[in-house]
Amino acid sequence: MKAAGVAGIAGLAGCTDSLTSGDGGDGGGGNEALGNYPIEGDTATFGFNIPLSGPYGSEGQDELRAYELAVKHLNNGGGWVDSQFDDLSGDGVVGKTIDYSEADTETDKGKARENARQLIERDNAIMVSGGSSSSVAINVQDECQKQKVLFMACLTHSNDTTGKDCVRYGFREMFNAYHTAKALAPVLGEEYGEDLEFYQLYADYTWGKSVEESMRQFLSEGPGWSEVNSVATPLGTSDYSSYLSDAQSSGADVLLLNHYGLDGAKSVRQAVDAGVDEEMDIVVPLYNRPMAEAAGDAISGVFGTVAWDSAIDNTPSNEFTSAFQEEYDRIPSGPAQLAYAQTLQYAAAVERAGSFYPPDVIKELEDYSYSNIGMGEETMRKCDHQAQRAVPVVRGLPADQIETGNYFEIVNTTEASQVTYGCDTGPAAQCELGPYE
Amino acid sequence: MSEDYELRTDGGAAPATGEDAASANETEQATSRVPGLGGDEGRIIGLTALAVLLFPFLFAEAPVISDIIQGYAGLTTLILIWGIFAMGYDLLHGFTGLLSFGHAAFWGAGGMAAGLLVEYAGMNLPLVLVVVGTIVGVLLAWLIGFLSLRRGGIYFAILTLAFGQMIYFTIFGPAGPITGGEDGLLLTIGDLFGVIPLNAGVPVLTPLGFIPSWLYLIVGIFVVISVAVAYRVLNSPYGLIFKAIRENEQRAEFVGLNVWRYKLMAFVLSGAFAGFAGALHTIYNGAASASAFYWIVSGDVVIMSILGGVGTLFGAFLGAGVYLYMSNILETFVGTLWHVMLGLLFVVVVWLFPGGIWGGIRALRDLITDLIGGGGSEPEAATDGGEPGARAPADSSSDGGDGQ
């Protein structure tokens, strides 16, 4: 692709006079050292900081597969690199071959921050991606901001990631809890009726709190539900039995389980085992394929939202599913699509900027509109670095269908225009991005 | 095993009097007894400063060596911070024989105190933070020590473990709205003296590969100060009594020492180092978190101090270095297998080489001096000889059955 050639030359020019000034112009020339820029040698390293163990371990493993696939396609072509991303050549990125390092966060923010340091200081990563546990993502994002290395958030759904904890060097494709609640509340109201009572159990950290607050807000504003009680459970709780007993005896009509990953699978499984579902309707606001696999038929009839699913029928989605299946002989999960899309999104922005110089790449990503990752028309908003996009609402299938390997059906895909919010409202109101350099 | 203390009549350090009679004379006498420290205080401080200065260069920049070990400069600061923590731990375990599994609480508390100050009081001057961290470490260690020292030996270990976990769950759960719970606190640490950013390079020295950043310089200076303080303490009457307790607690008691009080002092002192290092770690990380209180962190510092060598003071820095080297650099070659290797190394050291790495180095040095046939008459020779046995009586207080 000829654009790449031009960009490559521009990149070289950027290197030669890199000592002169730092005006950070759009062309990619005349940029001073910043973070891990400029890159020495012919290889640019991406750092993938993912949970391979802990409560979100199975999500992380699927993310890693997708990252590996993305790197392969960036260097050798294939998948969306050939079909959806015109900016990408399939022959490296602005003349550099892409390599990567991975690190296991163990779903622990302290370990994740250490990893981020390793990836940046030891492996000289030019971009870090990863997530799962918003608390991990927020800590890694903070470290990346301090070190002036771009962070492409993968799976993080807390409002804070692009709300009060947003940073200039972090971007998020995943929608947030605010979006989820806006999409889910009308569906729940329609399904279960108005003026009901609900009870919430939520994971006691930034993500769980976001979901809890947002669900409360939109369930009471929309269908006029009222909250009976809301109880925090520590992340990684092994046994929800006592919490569930308490929820069940509250007399509420609907139980919201704001748990994710293995925790979510456990709490919904234990709720069904204990017979809670016989008296209450269970809702899991955010779930995904690995979670549904682990929960088995406990997920039947349960409403929620997913990042993406292979059941979404459009060209980019189908292309990704088949590329992933070809490589790994398994169906990709929502987190995998995020990981793959975010890696390509960054690379494409680098190609457009013509260099890896972070401020230039950031400017290319900001207010960029796209429709090539299977979720319809999207914008990566400049004011809070939050993608404004559609939110798929799903419902767990009956037990007999779950045995065939299908876990949920798409109830609707709520358009971006229905869930979006202004830069001065919701989580975005608390976001201050800070300077580019 | 409770009976055999009677048999132990080795010289050890047996102060004949209480603390009031501690004279300068005894201090001098003690100097020659601190294992491996040999010379005078000035020499120790000088050598420590030199080591701190050369470490990043040797680890990450020096031509042949750093290519072999694959070090990177970013890790050096972290090694020193953990080294201070482990050295403080060794002051307790290495010199009084008390095995604590609750030191994560002091390290965590120092770090969290610093974090809370930044978050809620806007106080982000690095030097103030470490002072506060130290004070919090002292106070908490006083409390936990007071409660845990009701029992000795394994009960002491389990009690410190239990109290440590209690504090961990308190910080994590009920105090979560203040401490950030699972999320922790994200902090913006101020500049040094309000003008020098900690992560910036130091003119001249950084380009030459010596001092990676101002933060390293600060931590390095703290290391020198810590070593000086620890050395001073060990050579004071206090240090002498610590060792007397380790050698033979009953005897120390019989000569009229309030053993309990000295144990508490040792515990508080090591808590001070832990809080101090914890605050440094918060500054280094730009974040504070409840997970620093988890008991496995206590396990980590135990591993570091024992790998380095029990009762060797400087060994702690080697132990921290080996641990972090394995988890950060060896990890890139062998993956998660590094942790199995660490466990094996630890078990082998506990089982067969109680002297740890520092002990090994000293044995090697003695071997060489012996081979050369030169002066084996240094005072260290005596302590070296006694070392493997030195840990044996550490538990004589532990179980029932004493005092018949």
Add this chain to the structure above:
Amino acid sequence: MSLVADLISILLNGLQQGAIYILLAVGLSIILGTLEFVNFAHGALYIIGAYVGLYVAQGLVVSEGYLAEAGFSDLGLGMGFIVGMIVVALVVFVLGLLFERFIARAFYDRPDTDQILVTFGLAIIVQEILRVSLGSTSQPVNQPTWASGSVPIPGVAISEWRIYIILITALLVGIVYALVEYTDFGLVVRAGTMDDEMVRLLGIKLSRPYIIVFGIGAALAGVAGLVAGPLSPINPTAGTDILVPAFVTVVIGGVGSIRGAVAAGTILGITQAALIQTQIGTYNLAPWSQVGIYAIAAIILLVRPEGLLGEEVDTA
């Protein structure tokens, strides 16, 4: 709903949680009491029991680690829960014997701090070997089909399996208690606990009863790992997390006392469950549930340093 239903569910949840603590603590306690050996690797036996049980009773899917790389990704015998429990008890019993013979015995004459250190190191090795060979992903364990319903008490949401855990624990601990209290074997063990020198002078060899005590303690830990599996998917670090409460149970109960361990485990379990389900005004006490068990431990130990049913000790 009703106060009665709440109390029943606190009681059942508490007893069930306590049962896991008790299974671990009884083993730890008799080993500590008789052999004066402190075992920080007790959690490792628990997790080995969990994995062996999963392998025998159900099966596990391994997607990472050395076994998966070697092509073994779908493991398991699927022989059901009862067989699983018998196999786990036997396997971990034998492991306990080997552990006593080749590791613990070398440390009887060394400082007990060395015992802590070496077993702590071994616990790390076991955990990490499990991690590199089976991966760190959690493995879901199904409830046995015959216990998959929920308790038929209106207003009480508790799965049947939890009742079985309480029953299994009562049975096993009862057997061990009878063994120690009412048999000749138990007599020797108890005598050895009080004064091993005297027993030896009487010409009784203590090494055989001792090794069996170790095996029994280990087997209980292994069974605990198996029965707790369906409550929470297992992963290599589960042993580390359970170790501390188990030790706390031992210390509160009084070292060497089976009845003490049962009392302490029950108190801790019920405290934990009660705190989770209690609310004062709008303030929920759930975050205090873990703190609560340590606070109880602290209070009991301040009043009775020897534990609830422990023997008098010198508080030096």
